[in-house]
Amino acid sequence: MPENQHNSSNDNKLVDFEKRCRQHGLKITPQRVAVYKTLVGMDTHPTAEEVCQKVRDEISNISLDTVNRTLHTLSEIGAAFVVEGTGQPRRFDGGLEDHQHFLCMKCGKVIDFHHKPFDNIDIPDELKGQFKILRKTVYLEGLCGMCMHIENKSIIE
Amino acid sequence: MPENQHNSSNDNKLVDFEKRCRQHGLKITPQRVAVYKTLVGMDTHPTAEEVCQKVRDEISNISLDTVNRTLHTLSEIGAAFVVEGTGQPRRFDGGLEDHQHFLCMKCGKVIDFHHKPFDNIDIPDELKGQFKILRKTVYLEGLCGMCMHIENKSIIE
DNA sequence: ATACTATTTAATATCTACTCCTATTTGTCA
DNA sequence: TGACAAATAGGAGTAGATATTAAATAGTAT
Known part of the structure; x- marks a missing residue:
């Protein structure tokens, strides 16, 4: 239990992830797992495009469409998040009072x-x-x- | 001083705004003033497109590009703000720990x-x-x- | 093991938000 | 008032995101 705490925690993450998929009636596909693993392994806040680039190390012919779709799925089931506000048209705010x-x-x-x-x-x-x-x-x-x-x-x- | 506090506060806003423009070496154009007034008058958080629609009540042929540019200018000089994160490609975050x-x-x-x-x-x-x-x-x-x-x-x- | 269905690929199309370009117009300052 | 630099209109171009298609593939439940 001591030693490779890191790997076991990664394993746990994967187990949790698969459980979460099943709970939502989603199939455990290699693409889904790869996208999830890749995203979790990146400490930046990648765009779908950036995730796609990296996933291709593992699944060389995965399509951007799948990565995009998967990322959305992940955030729907709570396995990932969309960074605040991103992905929306720029919105302006003229109210200068504190709020x-x-x-x-x-x-x-x-x-x-x-x-x-x-x-x-x-x-x-x-x-x-x-x-x-x-x-x-x-x-x-x-x-x-x-x-x-x-x-x-x-x-x- | 009592009565129309609302209007005088709007007037003040405009005076402040023009001062702010001059401080930054920006010309006081009718378009700029109209965009500013419109944005301040909206209590939603409009996109450039939405602001443009509304400004056209006043300046019917103002171009979307001008509205867009002006809104950016306004946020550069601190007369408006961009709502957090908006206007950026969607970014994902797989880190589920608190941060x-x-x-x-x-x-x-x-x-x-x-x-x-x-x-x-x-x-x-x-x-x-x-x-x-x-x-x-x-x-x-x-x-x-x-x-x-x-x-x-x-x-x- | 089989059948059913979800999922993926790949190519195309679409849409919207935004940016760039250029000729023209217009504030501003001397 | 005139000259200069800044700003604008309008159109064209780009990028990101999504949707559509079809056919092929692959999980999953029985």
């Missing part, structure tokens, strides 16, 4: 809210040394009231 | 960091009622070490 953003993951709407304690988050000195921080905010994602409502209705029907 | 994101506004790189106190931000009940919150994070933007370095060099040279 925070909530993104509805379903309809894509961005909704303002304001919670005073979020205005002045304390940044640790360690980060201040590494970066020049120009903006800091709390960012929430989930379902907005409307989409929550629609989802509940579709369960009842 | 936060820092976006370099110059090179577009997303860098992970981890600050324990950010893992469990307290969401007020008021928001919990309004939304189904699936993710919450602290999000930072600024200049990464590399871009900070480049910027300093170019000042010296």
Whole structure:
């Protein structure tokens, strides 16, 4: 149990991943596993294109379409995440007062809210040394009231 | 001074805006003013396309390119903001451990960091009622070490 | 082992957001 | 008022993402 903790934790990840697929009725294909492994192994935040390049070390003829589709699938079942806001057309905000953003993951709407304690988050000195921080905010994602409502209705029907 | 506080505050905004333009050596064009006024007047987080539609009520033949360019200019001089992450190709993240994101506004790189106190931000009940919150994070933007370095060099040279 | 169905490939098409180009127009400053 | 640099309109071009197709492949449940 001691030694190769790293590998066993990777193995666990894979086992968890396969379990998660089964729970969602998804087949365990080599492509899916390869995309997942590759993504987890990258410490950047790759685009589908970048993941595709790397997966091809393993499955040389995997198509970009599959990688794209798989990445979306992974984020649907919670095995991966989409970095906040990316993949959406650029949105502008003229409100200069302090406020925070909530993104509805379903309809894509961005909704303002304001919670005073979020205005002045304390940044640790360690980060201040590494970066020049120009903006800091709390960012929430989930379902907005409307989409929550629609989802509940579709369960009842 | 009492009565139409609203209008006077709008006027102030415009005066401030024009001052801000002059400080940055930007001309006060009708297009710029119209785009700014329109954006400030919208309480959504419009895309350039949406702003363009609305500005055309005022300047019917303004080009989308101008609106786009102007919106970028506005965010460069701090008269508007780009909503976190938007406008970038979709980026994926397989790291399921708690961490936060820092976006370099110059090179577009997303860098992970981890600050324990950010893992469990307290969401007020008021928001919990309004939304189904699936993710919450602290999000930072600024200049990464590399871009900070480049910027300093170019000042010296 | 078999049959059923999900999945993949590959090529094409489409759409939208954005950027680039160039001639023309227009603020600004002297 | 005139000259210059900045900004704009309009069209063309690019990139990213998605959708469509078809035929081939490969998990999975029985």
